[in-house]
Amino acid sequence: MLTSRLAQDPALAPLVPRLAFALEIDRLKGVERRTWLADGSRRENSAEHSWHIATLALVLADLAPPGTDVDRVVRMLLVHDLVEIDAGDTFAFDAVGLTDRDARERLAADRLYALIPGGERLRALWEEFDAGETPDARYANALDRLAPLLLNLATEGGTWREHGVQRSAVRRRMAPIASGLAAIWPAVQAAIDDAVDAGWVGPD
């Protein structure tokens, strides 16, 4: 796509890698997740999911752990799934896919973040998210779990029901909310119990 005048003009050439990267990341819109939209019309993709949780980081900012830098969390969430452009989305309850996910995502990061100047700063945010140890990463991970929980509740069990998931597995999956969004944790536990009562989640 990078048109001829653009590629040939030495004054414009330095822009080419960044504009090419802007199109490269468009591919995240084509990475399908398992989660259904709230209206049940289709599954969501990783780009719109990233928008959703970055926006939730703003909406729930006053519930973030003390010391959280919400703007940093937003940046982290915008890039947290970029590696899926190469590695695809790995379903949370897919034990096999999870075993080699790290290796696939690391290869993807090696390629993607080398494409632009300053890519290593974005990569560092993704690595921090993935480690999940800083306050910022804890808040970010909590939001990344909360959104599919809400969507599963909105779609009468969604992927939980599709895959026959049990209460203990949902609780484990949602555990990052206990530390990253503690104010919401009792509500999450109540919602999971409601989902069991409704038959959307197994009662183990």
Place this chain on the structure above:
Amino acid sequence: MLTSRLAQDPALAPLVPRLAFALEIDRLKGVERRTWLADGSRRENSAEHSWHIATLALVLADLAPPGTDVDRVVRMLLVHDLVEIDAGDTFAFDAVGLTDRDARERLAADRLYALIPGGERLRALWEEFDAGETPDARYANALDRLAPLLLNLATEGGTWREHGVQRSAVRRRMAPIASGLAAIWPAVQAAIDDAVDAGWVGPD
């Protein structure tokens, strides 16, 4: 969806508006824009578009006008299209739709931003974006124009070709890039001229 334990527990009830809002904004994923994805497989929606340009705000941060607060721009871009949940997307070259767009969007903002505590801060960001007068809003608007330009180039003219758009109209549409992302403006003009040469944009 807001499950019975959650709605009935007075300790959890204050969370309900925020969790309901989190599901309300999921509807932005269902608002279709005219622009095609870079791979031409389908048109994009406003949620993934918002993700795309918020991420571009990070990737192109070093080209932002002096004094730009990039984190503020990111926040602005995350919410800039929320009013489309009620008002829909108005195509840039649709003269009729544009006449009442402001009124429709203002009504949408009245409803949406009243749903959550702190909504007026998010609304102020949207209004600043819409006015396009501050340095932050200028950078934000430039990104909002750049992304569809790149997607139209990637899809051999995309919506320009579909609607027989002329060079002068594309230039006018892209004008916010001249002030908000001046370093890229010569590249944009070159790309538009290339698009005319390729027959994707009319030559007027």
